[in-house]
Amino acid sequence: MTSSHFAGFERAQGRAGTRNHTLILSVTGLTTPTARRVADRLHGAIALGTPHGSGHLGHDAAIYQRCMKALASHPNVGAVVVIGADSMKIDPVVAAADAAGRFVTGLCLDDHGHDAILLADRAHRMAAGFIKELSKHKRQPIPLDQLALGLECGRSDPSSGLVANPLVGLTADAIVDAGGTAMIGETTEWLGAEMLLTNRAATPEIADAIGAAALRRERMAIDAGINLTYNNPSLTNIQAGLTTIEEKSLGAVAKSGSRPVQGLLDYGESPAGAGLWVMDAPAYAPDSLTGFTAAGCNLALFTTGVGNSYTSALMPTIKLTANTETAARLQCQLDFVAPDVFSGLENMDTAASRLLTQIVGTASGELTWGEILSDYDEVISRFGASL
Amino acid sequence: MKDRLDAHILSEADNVATVLRAVKAGETLVISNRLIQVMEDIPLCHKLALGELVAGSAIVKYGAVIGNAKRLISTGEHVHVHNVESRRGKKK
Numbered sequence: 001m002t003s004s005h006f007a008g009f010e011r012a013q014g015r016a017g018t019r020n021h022t023l024i025l026s027v028t029g030l031t032t033p034t035a036r037r038v039a040d041r042l043h044g045a046i047a048l049g050t051p052h053g054s055g056h057l058g059h060d061a062a063i064y065q066r067c068m069k070a071l072a073s074h075p076n077v078g079a080v081v082v083i084g085a086d087s088m089k090i091d092p093v094v095a096a097a098d099a100a101g102r103f104v105t106g107l108c109l110d111d112h113g114h115d116a117i118l119l120a121d122r123a124h125r126m127a128a129g130f131i132k133e134l135s136k137h138k139r140q141p142i143p144l145d146q147l148a149l150g151l152e153c154g155r156s157d158p159s160s161g162l163v164a165n166p167l168v169g170l171t172a173d174a175i176v177d178a179g180g181t182a183m184i185g186e187t188t189e190w191l192g193a194e195m196l197l198t199n200r201a202a203t204p205e206i207a208d209a210i211g212a213a214a215l216r217r218e219r220m221a222i223d224a225g226i227n228l229t230y231n232n233p234s235l236t237n238i239q240a241g242l243t244t245i246e247e248k249s250l251g252a253v254a255k256s257g258s259r260p261v262q263g264l265l266d267y268g269e270s271p272a273g274a275g276l277w278v279m280d281a282p283a284y285a286p287d288s289l290t291g292f293t294a295a296g297c298n299l300a301l302f303t304t305g306v307g308n309s310y311t312s313a314l315m316p317t318i319k320l321t322a323n324t325e326t327a328a329r330l331q332c333q334l335d336f337v338a339p340d341v342f343s344g345l346e347n348m349d350t351a352a353s354r355l356l357t358q359i360v361g362t363a364s365g366e367l368t369w370g371e372i373l374s375d376y377d378e379v380i381s382r383f384g385a386s387l
Numbered sequence: 388m389k390d391r392l393d394a395h396i397l398s399e400a401d402n403v404a405t406v407l408r409a410v411k412a413g414e415t416l417v418i419s420n421r422l423i424q425v426m427e428d429i430p431l432c433h434k435l436a437l438g439e440l441v442a443g444s445a446i447v448k449y450g451a452v453i454g455n456a457k458r459l460i461s462t463g464e465h466v467h468v469h470n471v472e473s474r475r476g477k478k479k
Contacts, residue, residue, distance in 0.1 A: 162395060241405070243466070243468055246473060
């Protein structure tokens, strides 16, 4: 029988964490290499940054602000050193982390005589102190309603739609039933399967918003003059057996399970309540996962058909497949496999129960391959040109 | 292992099946109590036609339309990008 709790980190503000990271967060492109140098010299620190920290306009600017503040105050972050070019850039992000009760300090190039070495040394020392403090925190029993799952698929093949995604859907149902939160994104992969989401929308307005988001995404492709076939589905998907976006979407949307859709989120937007949500976002894993991270998800499930090593830096990401050959080949990439469901030797409910146990284990501290191999990042999506 | 299915159909309305192993031209598969003659080699997880599909007709998988036949497709043929067209992402 699955546990009703996981072992996690209580927070002063907001959702509990499944990890307790010290983050070196660069909010400008100028200081991102510095963030990596600082984290490299520290045990367990994570460097995140952006190659584009300035020159955002309009919607891009709003997304950037929202996501940077969200990363700095994420449920899985216990402490953050915010570094950037100037105080205008770092102050709002420092304030957000402070309001969320995290250990935080902000350092900018302007205040260090524009000397990156001096800045790095100070960041190094501050982060070391944070890591020491955080290492004293103990995991506590946390109810499953504190879990917020980001649900992703990548390099899918037909086994994804047949088994892996429906399996994720069953566990999404279980977490939502326990009072938790789950979300899917990848709007292009709603095309052809919209009714599977709109039929479950909590209100007609939400159904309309979902339909409109899918049409906007389709219009982007049409206006750009691209054929979806060989873009999404990609060459990889096509070689694996997926023929059209409709076929891929019908398999992809299965990740969302069967519970009502509570609303449509903008990129990186935090949901107003628990339950199942859908996010209007790009379909590519780096952008897509960070949308979920910024929305406050504290764990991710990421299905694959042929294999995909990429994970989120802040959401421990369970990689799973039902493809027999992939499961055998990628033992240091996949955290959960269900090839026996594909071949008919295991039933879906038994596998879903196993996956739920894995979710609780990962949330409670069992490391994923992505974490062990440092195969992770956060990438804030861009929507327009820089000034 | 002899009871293991060769192909999977997700819905009764489907007119394609997904092969659960690579199949070769000339094989006869048992799918939903029907005998289907495989017309050409089909890779693992790709689709084969359960019946004749005229040009322009709907390809149905998961009980939903996943595209249209670009040309006549015979029973047992490989169903994929060479003979199926998506209905989405098209200028109206």
